[in-house]
Amino acid sequence: GAGVSQTPSNKVTEKGKYVELRCDPISGHTALYWYRQSLGQGPEFLIYFQGTGAADDSGLPNDRFFAVRPEGSVSTLKIQRTERGDSAVYLCASSSYRGYEQYFGPGTRLTVT
Amino acid sequence: AQRVTQPEKLLSVFKGAPVELKCNYSYSGSPELFWYVQYSRQRLQLLLRHISRESIKGFTADLNKGETSFHLKKPFAQEEDSAMYYCALSDSTGNQFYFGTGTSLTVIP
Numbered sequence: 001g002a003g004v005s006q007t008p009s010n011k012v013t014e015k016g017k018y019v020e021l022r023c024d025p026i027s028g029h030t031a032l033y034w035y036r037q038s039l040g041q042g043p044e045f046l047i048y049f050q051g052t053g054a055a056d057d058s059g060l061p062n063d064r065f066f067a068v069r070p071e072g073s074v075s076t077l078k079i080q081r082t083e084r085g086d087s088a089v090y091l092c093a094s095s096s097y098r099g100y101e102q103y104f105g106p107g108t109r110l111t112v113t
Numbered sequence: 114a115q116r117v118t119q120p121e122k123l124l125s126v127f128k129g130a131p132v133e134l135k136c137n138y139s140y141s142g143s144p145e146l147f148w149y150v151q152y153s154r155q156r157l158q159l160l161l162r163h164i165s166r167e168s169i170k171g172f173t174a175d176l177n178k179g180e181t182s183f184h185l186k187k188p189f190a191q192e193e194d195s196a197m198y199y200c201a202l203s204d205s206t207g208n209q210f211y212f213g214t215g216t217s218l219t220v221i222p
Contacts, residue, residue, distance in 0.1 A: 003156070033210065042117075042199050042212030043157070056208040091157070099145065099207020104157040 002026070004105035006092050012111045013082055021077040021108045025094030032075050033102060034067055035091040043091055049075060050098060082112045116140055117202050119213035126190045127221045134185040134216045136174075136200030146176055146183040147201040149212070157199070160185075170194070190220045 005024040013019050025032050030051055035043035045059040052072045060066070064082075069075040079086055089109050093102035118137045126132045138144060148160040161169045163176040163183060174185045183200060200213040 035210075035212075040122075040214065042119075042201075042214050043210075045209050045211065048208045056206075059209070093157075097207075099203055101159045101162070102210070106156055 004092055004094055004103050006090075006105040006108050008108060009106065010109045010111075012113060015082060015084060015112055017082050017112075019079050019082055019110065021079075021090050021110070023075045023077070023092030023094075023105060025073065025075070025092070026103055027073075029094035029096055029103070030072070031095045031098045031100070031102075032069060033093045033095075034075070034077050035093065037089045037091055037107070039088075046077070048098070055098070079110075082110075084112050086110060087112045116211040117200050117213035119198075119200055119216050121216045122214065123217050123219070125219045125221055128192055129189050132187050132190040132194070132218065132220075134198050134200075134218065136183045136185065136213060138181050138183060138200075138202050140181075140202055140204070142205050144205070145203040145207070146174070147203070147210075148172070148174055148183075148185050149199045149201055151197040151199070153196070160198070190218075192220050192222055194218060195220045 007022045032049040034046040037043045047067050048056040049069045064080045066078045089107040091107045092105045095102045146163040149157050150160040151157045172187045176183050197215050197217050199215045202211045
């Protein structure tokens, strides 16, 4: 079947705007993770969903960042009042259960001008 | 706190030579360690995890709790091994994952 998909692949926005990034996990995967990867760095954990609930959101940098997964499948990462420092590649990964092998999406490259 | 350290950003070896990518970690408790790989223009994918004790594509990694290391090794490097390699650690709950900064491996023909 299809792997993890993320849309859009690229997003350019102006400072102060609101953006939504979407992740479609592998069907049946209950665990979903969001990461942020800045240039020259490894993926940085943001939030983990088990089913519909955010089981761990300790990686979200501040209250401008929020994520939802209302039906336990598709997830949306929302960033309010974007700042230039938010520019990065946002990765989504899913797995059949927490701690198991994660399958990554291609990422969304966010550029805040 | 830095939980996963990969001291080498770049590593070049000749084809057929042994290769070792270093990874050290800092975590109290019982972490689970992974190596992920990203080939050119491909997605990040799991290479191996310490709990499964598998050898994937000729790579092995041994968890050394005394030295808090999880180095990735292969006795004979191949050109197709050229990629970005990330060491990662999961906390005991499996809720959080911490990645190192990555090592870019180039295998010279």
